[in-house]
Amino acid sequence: MIIRQFAALFKARTMEFVRDRGTFYWNLLFPVILVLGMAFAFSGSDEKLYKIGVVGSPDASVRILGMEQMHVIHYDQAGDALEKLARHQIDFLLDFDKREFAVNEESNKGRFLRELFTAQQSAVGGTGLLTVEAFDERAVSGKATRYVDWLVPGVIGMNMMFSSLFGVGYVLVRYRKNGVLKRLKATPVHALNFVSAQAASRLVIVLLTSVFVFSGTNLLLHFVMRGSYLNLLLLTAMGILCMISLGLVFASRMRSEELAGGLLNIVTFPMLALSGVFFSLEGSPAILRTISRAFPLTHFIEAARKIMLDGAGLAQIAPNLFFLGGLTVIFLILSSALFRWE
Amino acid sequence: MTDILRVENLSKYYGSVKAVDNVSFAIPEGICFGLLGPNGAGKTTTIEIMEGITAPNAGRVLFRGTPIGADFKKKVGIQFQTTALPEFITVKETLELFSAFYANPRPMDEVIRLCSLEDILQRDNQKLSGGQKQRMLLALAIIPKPEVVFLDEPTTGLDPQARRNFWDLIGRIKAEKTTVILTTHYMDEAQLLCEQVAIMDQGKIMEIDTPDALLAKHFDGVLISLPYDGCCSDALSGFDGLVMHDDSIELQTTTLDTSLKKLLAAHVDLEGLSIHKPNLEDLFIKLTGSSLRT
Numbered sequence: 136m137i138i139r140q141f142a143a144l145f146k147a148r149t150m151e152f153v154r155d156r157g158t159f160y161w162n163l164l165f166p167v168i169l170v171l172g173m174a175f176a177f178s179g180s181d182e183k184l185y186k187i188g189v190v191g192s193p194d195a196s197v198r199i200l201g202m203e204q205m206h207v208i209h210y211d212q213a214g215d216a217l218e219k220l221a222r223h224q225i226d227f228l229l230d231f232d233k234r235e236f237a238v239n240e241e242s243n244k245g246r247f248l249r250e251l252f253t254a255q256q257s258a259v260g261g262t263g264l265l266t267v268e269a270f271d272e273r274a275v276s277g278k279a280t281r282y283v284d285w286l287v288p289g290v291i292g293m294n295m296m297f298s299s300l301f302g303v304g305y306v307l308v309r310y311r312k313n314g315v316l317k318r319l320k321a322t323p324v325h326a327l328n329f330v331s332a333q334a335a336s337r338l339v340i341v342l343l344t345s346v347f348v349f350s351g352t353n354l355l356l357h358f359v360m361r362g363s364y365l366n367l368l369l370l371t372a373m374g375i376l377c378m379i380s381l382g383l384v385f386a387s388r389m390r391s392e393e394l395a396g397g398l399l400n401i402v403t404f405p406m407l408a409l410s411g412v413f414f415s416l417e418g419s420p421a422i423l424r425t426i427s428r429a430f431p432l433t434h435f436i437e438a439a440r441k442i443m444l445d446g447a448g449l450a451q452i453a454p455n456l457f458f459l460g461g462l463t464v465i466f467l468i469l470s471s472a473l474f475r476w477e
Numbered sequence: 478m479t480d481i482l483r484v485e486n487l488s489k490y491y492g493s494v495k496a497v498d499n500v501s502f503a504i505p506e507g508i509c510f511g512l513l514g515p516n517g518a519g520k521t522t523t524i525e526i527m528e529g530i531t532a533p534n535a536g537r538v539l540f541r542g543t544p545i546g547a548d549f550k551k552k553v554g555i556q557f558q559t560t561a562l563p564e565f566i567t568v569k570e571t572l573e574l575f576s577a578f579y580a581n582p583r584p585m586d587e588v589i590r591l592c593s594l595e596d597i598l599q600r601d602n603q604k605l606s607g608g609q610k611q612r613m614l615l616a617l618a619i620i621p622k623p624e625v626v627f628l629d630e631p632t633t634g635l636d637p638q639a640r641r642n643f644w645d646l647i648g649r650i651k652a653e654k655t656t657v658i659l660t661t662h663y664m665d666e667a668q669l670l671c672e673q674v675a676i677m678d679q680g681k682i683m684e685i686d687t688p689d690a691l692l693a694k695h696f697d698g699v700l701i702s703l704p705y706d707g708c709c710s711d712a713l714s715g716f717d718g719l720v721m722h723d724d725s726i727e728l729q730t731t732t733l734d735t736s737l738k739k740l741l742a743a744h745v746d747l748e749g750l751s752i753h754k755p756n757l758e759d760l761f762i763k764l765t766g767s768s769l770r771t
Contacts, residue, residue: 136580143577147566154565313561318617321530321555322578
């Protein structure tokens with residue numbers, strides 16, 4: 136009987152989601168567009184690192200101009216070039232007519248280029264700067280991790296968070312407000328069974344969405360994947376369950392959709408900012424990093440990156456999985472204790 | 478007839494407001510019981526306590542002699558005053574959903590026939606008209622083959638034709654010997670459908686009996702109504718059984734002929750006069766001293 140009720144509720148909720156075309160396509164397309172857009176925006180891989188302005192005819196003796204990291208821009212007037220330099224639009228200026236160079240003291244790149252240039256000048260002059268013992272060189276090869284490889288777990292995590300929190304939390308509050316929950320209260324359906332069916336439906340929906348977003352964008356972008364897809368799937372399922380149970384805590388007795396929306400934003404925005412969705416928190420103040428450890432999204436994204444980029448196995452991501460699992464249990468206990476039909 | 482439901486000393490407070498104030502009554506099995514009253518009279522609170530949806534502050538509800546418990550939900554059908562239906566699923570799918578909640582639900586064909594849902598089975602719940610939605614909600618209420626069906630203002634907001642159609646459906650359910658408990662503020666509805674009515678106002682039951690017995694108790698003969706524009710109050714002061722309203726006069730009489738002659742003799746303008754048998758609405762106005770505060 137309980138299974139039949141569960142199955143019927145699961146089916147109804149899933150049909151409701153799939154048939155709500157607008158929400159359905161938004162859930163699928165938005166993350167795909169975001170990943171592809173970001174990949175396109177950050178696609179310039181072999182970017183020139185420095186811009187050097189040149190006035191007059193270059194002298195072959197200046198070697199830094201020929202280095203592949205340099206982008207050389209010619210100017211007719213020294214005045215124009217100096218203005219660009221003042222605005223950090225170029226990093227260094229060589230004037231061959233006047234035999235002088237210029238740097239902007241406020242530019243790190245400029246100061247670095249000055250060091251390089253004067254060292255080279257000294258070497259040419261024969262004084263020789265290398266007085267310390269020479270180091271041997273060792274070659275390391277390997278493709279760079281593109282930003283998009285690093286980003287994709289973040290975007291999937293973000294989508295998962297919104298879809299789980301709002302798809303369960305917000306929907307239950309709406310059901311309570313418009314009387315759907317009250318009508319169900321008048322049937323023999325147990326609250327726990329009803330809530331489990333909602334959560335299970337959302338779990339399947341978000342998991343399939345995540346798989347779709349990942350494999351769809353992977354066709355075009357060929358992400359780095361050094362770990363196991365099965366582990367990634369397990370992690371994703373646990374991340375979704377954790378988010379859904381957090382959504383259930385919010386949905387346990389609230390009646391106002393506006394309040395629920397506002398409170399959900401209070402939870403989602405800090406996670407969005409501090410869980411490392413778009414940028415790494417390495418090097419940020421310790422307090423922020425400590426706070427971010429409390430967010431389930433941080434643990435999901437961190438573990439997903441470990442699997443994808445570092446080829447981590449279950450043992451390496453176990454702390455993250457335990458954190459997500461523990462939080463899920465706490466949220467579920469809390470929400471079932473707080474739940475009211477009305 | 479045995480009592481299927483008995484309400485004993487029920488009270489429910491919301492802050493300092495007594496929504497239901499020490500109410501007791503019994504409902505015999507197989508009848509249609511009407512709980513009448515204006516908005517805010519306490520009808521919905523009373524019926525929701527009887528359904529087991531709301532807990533009372535005092536008193537209890539007995540179903541076949543025992544206090545209602547968790548099992549009660551399997552034996553009753555409930556139609557709330559306002560209920561939204563799950564969105565993006567059809568009428569048929571909603572019926573299937575609710576059928577899955579009960580161990581032994583009524584066959585789908587029977588539900589569809591009883592509530593005349595044949596034409597709207599494939600329609601999305603969101604696209605139902607007011608009357609269609611009420612039929613649908615009634616269908617959900619009768620899925621468990623209930624012994625008691627609670628209908629809370631089922632025809633409020635419906636057009637006259639939809640109301641009459643709905644009365645037919647209630648008639649079908651009554652014909653199955655199901656006990657129907659109906660709240661309404663339409664007195665014609667109660668008079669037509671209910672074997673017994675309770676009139677409620679300000680949390681208290683004011684009268685309870687069959688409609689005929691109540692009318693016989695409170696009225697004798699017929700009612701003469703006249704528009705009243707402020708004139709002739711002196712001429713009218715000699716009449717017994719006269720009730721003055723803001724813009725009309727009501728005269729209750731057992732001797733219609735004599736009363737009319739007396740009115741003519743007193744030179745009262747009889748333009749706009751009407752004569753009717755007293756109904757529940759007249760009784761309600763008499764009991765509460767006001768017209769329905771809808």
